[in-house]
Amino acid sequence: MANTKSATKEIRVAAARQERNKSLRSITKTVVHKAEVSVNKAGSETGAADLKSASSALDKAAQAGIMHANAASRKKSRLTKALNKSAKTK
16 A cells, blocks of 8 residues: 555556556557568568558567567568568568
């Protein structure tokens, strides 16, 4: 239990921040998963578009502090690499 008014307020602020972060994290994970599936699908033509939206979502998450910037960059790099590899095999 919080002992001071400022500690009580910090608990409320942290709860609001947690809700906002949870929603952004969930959106990011969904978009990245969708991109992974479409990139790995052999006959998919939407891979590039999904990669672009995933890249944007990862950048927003990194900027908001939801994930580390290097982790976002690494995910984008791996998705791009997978897209290029699937494009070569067609």
